Each structure stands twice: as structure tokens, then as C-alpha cells.
Amino acid sequence: MKTSRLGPWLIILLGAIYFIVPLIATFEFSLRKRRGEYSFDAYRWVFADNRFIESFSYSTFVALVTILVGVVLVVPAAYAVRVRMPRLRPVVEFVTLLPLVIPPIIIVFGYLRLYNSSSWLPMTSSPRATDLLLVFAYATLALPYMYRAVDTGMRSIDARTLTEAAQSLGAGWLTIMLRVILPNVRVALLSGAFLTFAIVIGEFTMASLLDRPAFGPYMQNIGANRAYEPSALAIIAFVVTWACMGLIQLLGRGRRQSVAAA
Numbered sequence: 001m002k003t004s005r006l007g008p009w010l011i012i013l014l015g016a017i018y019f020i021v022p023l024i025a026t027f028e029f030s031l032r033k034r035r036g037e038y039s040f041d042a043y044r045w046v047f048a049d050n051r052f053i054e055s056f057s058y059s060t061f062v063a064l065v066t067i068l069v070g071v072v073l074v075v076p077a078a079y080a081v082r083v084r085m086p087r088l089r090p091v092v093e094f095v096t097l098l099p100l101v102i103p104p105i106i107i108v109f110g111y112l113r114l115y116n117s118s119s120w121l122p123m124t125s126s127p128r129a130t131d132l133l134l135v136f137a138y139a140t141l142a143l144p145y146m147y148r149a150v151d152t153g154m155r156s157i158d159a160r161t162l163t164e165a166a167q168s169l170g171a172g173w174l175t176i177m178l179r180v181i182l183p184n185v186r187v188a189l190l191s192g193a194f195l196t197f198a199i200v201i202g203e204f205t206m207a208s209l210l211d212r213p214a215f216g217p218y219m220q221n222i223g224a225n226r227a228y229e230p231s232a233l234a235i236i237a238f239v240v241t242w243a244c245m246g247l248i249q250l251l252g253r254g255r256r257q258s259v260a261a262a
Helices: 004-031 041-048 049-084 088-102 105-112 127-155 159-170 173-186 188-203 205-209 215-225 228-261
Strands: none
Touching: 004 228, 041 049, 041 228, 049 088, 049 127, 049 159, 049 173, 049 188, 049 215, 088 127, 088 173, 105 127, 127 188, 127 205, 159 173, 159 205, 173 188, 173 215, 205 215, 215 228
């Protein structure tokens, strides 16, 4: 019994070392900007740079809009496949897997070819239209993760029974989606939202080719011209990512406690 328990703990320890040691080394290197002593000069430089605030704020706003677009598209689709059209499940799963197969650079070149300023729908003719195109591109990239997160949440509830119960009480389709389905898949939505946020914050190819002031191109530019600041940016991005994970766990725990109390 002791040997069988030691194996999993050893694997967890090795995995933790594999991930934590490079992180510690990155953090230690980010403190070496001042010769001969440790300092937070690299972090001060990053936070004092207006481009950092602008690019991170831009990517955060785009991420929130992308999450909203993903929820509006994915939740009704997953609900329809689960309750009304189960035969379409293989087709929908195949379509949602395409962004994992097609490289982002091919997708964005297709967008540029189809939506350039001389096309029938010029979405690159103005900054706001290009921002909207970037949101749709990010929603496409995040589609596999958002759909599977929501689909997993749909599997954990009896969506058909909940729908029939709501309809017997006179609820319409919009009421069922907003007051029955969405509250019951909130934790799954938060997981998909976190993955979408992580994708948008770190994405480089689409934002760069569409010439948008996103956080990914900013990180690449700093990495090409600075020594210690890229390590500070990596630590900051890691902290933001884990803060999002902690927020998801906190909200998910609150949801489970409210369900248990009910």
C-alpha cells in the first residue's frame, strides 16, 4: 500500500519540479537588471511603460468581448446538439476541431484575403472594423476549448429534463437559456472563459498580421530588444493567469456551495 501511494506522489513531485524550477529561474533572472544585486527595476520599467498598459488593456477588452461572443455562439449550439439535434454531434465536433488543425497564420491570411479593403465586406478599412475581425478570429481559435467546456457542463446536467420542466411551467426558449441552462453550466463557462482569456493574452500571429496593439506583439517586441524585461513580463503573465484560475475556483466553489445548500 505504501509503495502504491508513493508512486503517484513521486510523479506529482517530479511534475512540480519540472514546472516550478524554470519559473523560479525566470523570476531570479528578472531581478538581475541592476548589476551585482537583486532589484525590481525590470518590473518598474514594465509598469512605467505606457505601451504595456495600453496593450494589456486592449487585449483584456478584446478577451472579454471574445468570451461574450463565444458564449452567445457556443451555448445555444451545444444545447441544441444535446437536446434537439443529437445526430449532428459528429458534424459539430468536427467543425469545432478545425481551428486545432488549421494553423492560425493560414486563418488570418484567409481573413485578409476575404475581408481586405477592396472586398465585398471591408473589415480592415478602419481600426474598429479590424478590432471586430480580430475578435471573431480569437473566437475561432478558442472554439474547440469553449465548446468542449460547455459540452462537458451540459453532460453533467439533465438538460432535456430541465427543458421539459421549464416548458411545463410556461417558459419560453429565451427564458430557458437565461434562467435554467446558463446558471447550471456556469462553472463550465468559467473554464472556457479562462482558456479563451489565456489564448487572447498570449496570441501573437493574428494580432501582428492585423496590425493591432495587442499584448502578444508587445511581448515579442520587448523580447527582441530587451534582456531582463521579457522575463518580468513572463512572470506578470503567469501571475495574471493564475489569478484567473483562482477566480474560477472561487466562483465555482460558491456555485457548488449554493447548490449543496439548496
